Amino acid sequence: MSVHLRPEEIEAESFRIIEEEVGPHHWSVLEWPIVRRAIHTSADFDYAVSMQISGNAVASGIAALKAGCGIVSDTTMILSGINKQRLARFGVQGNCLVADPEVAREAKEKGITRSIVAMRTAARDAGNGIFVIGNAPTALFELIRLVREDGVRPRLVVALPVGFVGAAESKDALRALAVEMPDLPFITNRGRKGGSNVAAAVMNAILIEAAAASDN
Numbered sequence: 001m002s003v004h005l006r007p008e009e010i011e012a013e014s015f016r017i018i019e020e021e022v023g024p025h026h027w028s029v030l031e032w033p034i035v036r037r038a039i040h041t042s043a044d045f046d047y048a049v050s051m052q053i054s055g056n057a058v059a060s061g062i063a064a065l066k067a068g069c070g071i072v073s074d075t076t077m078i079l080s081g082i083n084k085q086r087l088a089r090f091g092v093q094g095n096c097l098v099a100d101p102e103v104a105r106e107a108k109e110k111g112i113t114r115s116i117v118a119m120r121t122a123a124r125d126a127g128n129g130i131f132v133i134g135n136a137p138t139a140l141f142e143l144i145r146l147v148r149e150d151g152v153r154p155r156l157v158v159a160l161p162v163g164f165v166g167a168a169e170s171k172d173a174l175r176a177l178a179v180e181m182p183d184l185p186f187i188t189n190r191g192r193k194g195g196s197n198v199a200a201a202v203m204n205a206i207l208i209e210a211a212a213a214s215d216n
Contacts, residue, residue, distance in 0.1 A: 014040050022048045030058040034187065034205040041201035042193075050189040054178060057156060060185035061130065062210040064155035065090045069129030071203070072122040073196075074098065074115050074139040074161075078132055081200025086207040095128065097121050115139040119146065129155035134199030137166030144170075144177050147184070157186040158202050160194035167192050 005013070018039050027035050031053045038047040071087075071094045073079050079094040087094060097103050097118035107114040115136035122128050123146050131154050133140045140159050146152040159174050161167045171188045178184045187202055 011040070018045075021045060027053075030209060033209060034058070034202055037201045037205040038189075038198050041197050042195070044193065046191075046193060047189060047198075050191055050193070051187070052175070052189060053187050054185055056183065057185040057187050058206065058209065061156040061187075061206045062213055064129045065092055065207065065210040066214065067129070067155075068092055069155050070095055070125065070127045071130045071132060072096075072119070072128045073132045073134070073199070074118065075135045075196045077196035078134050078200045078203070081197060082203050083207060086204070086211060089211060090207075093127075095122055095125075113138045116142045119143050123150070123152045130158070130203075131156070132158040132199050132203055134158075134160050134194060134196035135162065137161045137163065137170035140170040140174060141166070144173050147177060147181070155185065156206075157184070157188075158199055159186060159188040160199045160202065162192065162194035162198075164192060167194060 015036060018036055022045065025032065025048060034053065035047055035051050038051060039045055068091045071092060073094060073096045075098070076096045079096055082094060098114045100118065103114050103117045103121060107117045113136065115138045119139050119142040131143055140161055143157065147154065157174065159171055161170055168191050171190065174186060174188055178186060
């Protein structure tokens with residue numbers, strides 16, 4: 001490999017390698033760029049088979065971005081990883097309330113995680129529509145509760161919490177919710193893997209598709 005390759009050349013070569021190693025797959029033209037970017041970010045080919053994308057997820061996510069819906073994340077790392085120029089193009093704001101003093105105070109007072117309180121707080125803002133979870137299963141469990149009990153209706157849920165305690169189970173719970181609510185737009189995966197980097201990569205892929213749709 002030449003050390004003089006430009007970033008875009010490195011990305012193109014990485015995508016070529018991914019395409020070659022994955023080979024034939026069942027992903028649609030809109031879904032594959034999302035899966036490919038998850039693999040690209042993690043160097044983990046399991047995502048080629050473990051990712052799950054609801055039929056309306058990509059279209060709903062693109063529409064939400066075009067409408068300027070806010071993005072709610074459970075970590076600042078996700079917001080750091082999302083391309084700011086692409087967000088600015090759609091006038092989209094990213095929010096992570098986990099470090100908010102009021103959220104911390106309420107969490108301590110109620111004896112629950114800040115991720116739970118942050119999700120509750122963000123869900124009360126009608127301007128938010130895209131929920132991106134890459135770390136805390138408790139955030140996903142709470143979002144599921146808000147959808148089921150409080151009538152919250154996300155325009156897109158990107159659910160990729162990582163870890164050994166509750167990560168896989170929270171994704172199972174999301175899939176169970178989707179059975180009850182077939183119109184729920186979501187992107188997730190099976191198992192313990194995930195992370196803020198992969199969640200940000202998924203959002204970047206959707207932003208790229210949204211920009212392409214706007215240009216056509």
